[in-house]
Amino acid sequence: MGLIALEGLEFFAFHGYYDEEQKIGNKYGVDLRVRTNLYRAGSTDHLSETVNYEVLYRMVAEEMQAPARLLEHLAHRIIDRILHEFGHVRWVEVSVSKFNPPVGGICQRARVTLKRKRPAPAL
Known part of the structure; x- marks a missing residue:
């Protein structure tokens, strides 16, 4: 197993519980960690054997553009995708x-962290 991380992603988006927040917008940050088997990618040097960082970034960016009331909901959508x-x-x-x-x-940032495992396959 291995870990791929994208850290310090920044976006300007229109999320928030209050309607005004969704009109004005704000700056958001995302940190992402993905665990997968990296052995084949390490031995073959083929991008198809790993998780493409560019694709991960694009997925996060697209989810950040769809307004949400809660940070929890944003994190949930990113994980699902x-x-x-x-x-x-x-x-x-x-x-x-x-x-x-x-x-x-005064509060520099509010942060929500969610983590989910893929369910084990049924036997």
Whole structure:
């Protein structure tokens, strides 16, 4: 098994619980970790044997453009999409951060982290 990580992804998007947040927009960050078998990619040097970083980034970017009320929902959608698109991925962990959230005081960011394993195949 191996780990692929994309860290510090940044987006400007229109998420938020309050309608005003969805109109004004805000800066968001995403950190992504994907666990899969990297042995074949390491031995063959073929991109088809691993998870393409560019594809991962594009998937996250597309999900970030669809408005959501909750960071939890964004993280859930990203995980669903990655597990659906990459059948060989064993688990995904996603952290979604909102910079300067409206909490009534100083807060650099609010972050939600979700992690999900692919269910084991039925015997």
